[in-house]
Amino acid sequence: MARAHVLLLNPALGPLDYRADRDHPVENGSIVLAPLGPRQLVGVVWEEDSLPSADQVGDNRLRPLLGVYDVPPLGAPLRRLIEWTSDYYLAPPGAVLRMALPSSSALDGSRTITEYRASGVAPGRMTPQRQQALDRIGRRQGLIRELATVADVSEGVVRGLVKAGAIEAVTVAIDTPWPLPDPDHVQPDLSDEQTLAAGTLSEAVREGGFRPFLLDGVTGSGKTEVYFEAIAAALRMGRQSLVLLPEIALTEPFLKRFEDRFGHLPVAWHSELRQSQRRRAWRGIVHGEARVVVGARSALFLPYRNLGLIVVDEAHETAFKQEDGVLYHARDVAVMRAKLEGIPVVLASATPAIETRHQAAIGRYTELKLTSRHGGAAMPAIDAIDLLVDPPPRGRWIAPTLVRAIEDRLARKEQSLLFLNRRGYAPLTLCRTCGHRFQCPNCTAWMVEHRLLGRLQCHHCGHMTPPPAACPECKDEDSLVACGPGVERIADEVALLFPEARIAIATSDTLSTPARAAEFVERMEAHDIDVVVGTQLVTKGYHFPDLTLVGVLDADLGLSGGDLRAAERSFQQIAQVAGRAGRGAKPGQVYVQSHAPGAPVIQALLSGDAQSFYDAETEARRVADAPPFGRYAAIIISAEKSEDAAATARMVARAAPRIEGMQVYGPAPAPLAMLRGRHRQRLLVHARRTLDVQHVIRDWFGALEWPRGVRVAVDVDPYSFL
Numbered sequence: 001m002a003r004a005h006v007l008l009l010n011p012a013l014g015p016l017d018y019r020a021d022r023d024h025p026v027e028n029g030s031i032v033l034a035p036l037g038p039r040q041l042v043g044v045v046w047e048e049d050s051l052p053s054a055d056q057v058g059d060n061r062l063r064p065l066l067g068v069y070d071v072p073p074l075g076a077p078l079r080r081l082i083e084w085t086s087d088y089y090l091a092p093p094g095a096v097l098r099m100a101l102p103s104s105s106a107l108d109g110s111r112t113i114t115e116y117r118a119s120g121v122a123p124g125r126m127t128p129q130r131q132q133a134l135d136r137i138g139r140r141q142g143l144i145r146e147l148a149t150v151a152d153v154s155e156g157v158v159r160g161l162v163k164a165g166a167i168e169a170v171t172v173a174i175d176t177p178w179p180l181p182d183p184d185h186v187q188p189d190l191s192d193e194q195t196l197a198a199g200t201l202s203e204a205v206r207e208g209g210f211r212p213f214l215l216d217g218v219t220g221s222g223k224t225e226v227y228f229e230a231i232a233a234a235l236r237m238g239r240q241s242l243v244l245l246p247e248i249a250l251t252e253p254f255l256k257r258f259e260d261r262f263g264h265l266p267v268a269w270h271s272e273l274r275q276s277q278r279r280r281a282w283r284g285i286v287h288g289e290a291r292v293v294v295g296a297r298s299a300l301f302l303p304y305r306n307l308g309l310i311v312v313d314e315a316h317e318t319a320f321k322q323e324d325g326v327l328y329h330a331r332d333v334a335v336m337r338a339k340l341e342g343i344p345v346v347l348a349s350a351t352p353a354i355e356t357r358h359q360a361a362i363g364r365y366t367e368l369k370l371t372s373r374h375g376g377a378a379m380p381a382i383d384a385i386d387l388l389v390d391p392p393p394r395g396r397w398i399a400p401t402l403v404r405a406i407e408d409r410l411a412r413k414e415q416s417l418l419f420l421n422r423r424g425y426a427p428l429t430l431c432r433t434c435g436h437r438f439q440c441p442n443c444t445a446w447m448v449e450h451r452l453l454g455r456l457q458c459h460h461c462g463h464m465t466p467p468p469a470a471c472p473e474c475k476d477e478d479s480l481v482a483c484g485p486g487v488e489r490i491a492d493e494v495a496l497l498f499p500e501a502r503i504a505i506a507t508s509d510t511l512s513t514p515a516r517a518a519e520f521v522e523r524m525e526a527h528d529i530d531v532v533v534g535t536q537l538v539t540k541g542y543h544f545p546d547l548t549l550v551g552v553l554d555a556d557l558g559l560s561g562g563d564l565r566a567a568e569r570s571f572q573q574i575a576q577v578a579g580r581a582g583r584g585a586k587p588g589q590v591y592v593q594s595h596a597p598g599a600p601v602i603q604a605l606l607s608g609d610a611q612s613f614y615d616a617e618t619e620a621r622r623v624a625d626a627p628p629f630g631r632y633a634a635i636i637i638s639a640e641k642s643e644d645a646a647a648t649a650r651m652v653a654r655a656a657p658r659i660e661g662m663q664v665y666g667p668a669p670a671p672l673a674m675l676r677g678r679h680r681q682r683l684l685v686h687a688r689r690t691l692d693v694q695h696v697i698r699d700w701f702g703a704l705e706w707p708r709g710v711r712v713a714v715d716v717d718p719y720s721f722l
């Protein structure tokens, strides 16, 4: 009898054994359907010795597998990656496996799917709900469930509209083949530096084997064009490439550049895909027909048939760190996948993370530098505005020097970008009469006023309330005042100063989908916008030749958090946003507003001497044994009752092993002491680089039991200290 050892798509379970058909044994990696109690679950056949079962079930008690899907098995490198990720980030292997497999519907071979869209026929009877559904659905197409979600109505309302003829069914083929991008569609126009770097990368792709590269190029130096040549090399060999991007909003401009170079779009993978698109993409990936995949971090775990190259663009971005579910860092996992697949990996950035620079410094990564801007554009001039010397008038945030600079740009028909990393109108609303502050009921956070949306919103849990007419505490009317600026308030200030200017706000609220981001890019390129006010979303990826002025409104903001990467992150953010200025023929000017223009971060930006800033930061990390020289793991304990979280946190601390080279700090209430209605306590483990911290934590926790309702999460290599 043949046994099949199967890892199921269920994070709560370890691998289970099943009976396989003796005449048709299943190979490792095969995707199968298996019974679990009364249910049927998808799973993957796994090596017994690499993921042992908790208990052996006798041959006579094994249940038979229900079927094997007709898709290629998950390759051994991906199976090893899933084990490594599970092991390193202390996550159940079933939870990691989920990222590799879509819903079972993509697995069965049916070649069509039924989607729905508005037919243009008005329903016989119109109700407010039906009207809302039709308005919001617009020209979208999708499953009934997807349309109901978009329209914020029940599936019953959408079904009613189908019956009434206002929504019609469409048959969509899901296995339409993907067009092959053409490596010779156009001949790229590269500088000498770019040609050299592109040659090295292409050679590495042709040779194969694990080679990590740091592609370190100043903003506007054309890093994308360089790694496009490596993709071209992979295409010529018939192999797949994966490009990871940090933000979904950035995909659309990227797709356009890709299409210009290769004649066809790559395959996109992100959370906004409809189910039919997701199925088609997954099937193209697993069969090897989707040659170039561009995606968010989740694209990293997909079962590529024939992967030849991984690129992580904007590799310094903290958006690559997954902050819920499996807490992994896509940049680090990408390097591990390349190692297991035996292929090159390229980390591209104008402001590489200290961790990455260190790998290059000690020779583990090959560094390729691009020191000048593409097409002969100059780097922008950067000047500080000392807010103590040159302050804006009371109640305003744009200093006179910056106002004059915007005025100049408007006169010359050039574009300006004002950067403030705060969404909404004001970060805090308070009552002038009694001092009441609007706080989220679920989180230790202020409610942020969003005037455009007409509501107060918590940026941590999404809780929303309409802006109240009176103070809930003292009942005074018209007593509420907005404190501090958000991007919307800055946009108001610009409108007041320059009533003629065409202003756009660019944040995750306004550019929430690839389509909206694409529309923003089109308007910028058509010069329908004079002044953009944006958050960190506009700091990267965009290339607007007429944008010649960048104003950083509050350079001190990022430094207030005080965690280990605060200075580095500030530097990266300001350098990236400054890099949007003067990318075309016209020179760029950057003004950085600060109360402390003498701070090392700002001095490094002004002098253009990034190296000495990084050297000083790296040295400070070395002295503190902070990453990359030492390592951290955060333990977050949460519960609905504050005392439950605190009691468990004390129990965890008491049980902490005493090990040479490791300290445990805490417990202490987390800075975000309450999040989504749960009280949070934190412990921080600080260990020597060489210590197997995961092993220590597994042993430590293995002897403990968590009370009901208490959750304990471990964040290995944490980026958030909240």
Ligand SMILES: [Zn+2]
Pocket: 431, 432, 433, 434, 435, 436, 471, 472, 473, 474, 475, 476, 479
């Ligand atoms: Zn009040």
Ligand SMILES: [Zn+2]
Pocket: 440, 441, 442, 443, 445, 458, 459, 460, 461, 462, 463, 676
């Ligand atoms: Zn909240």
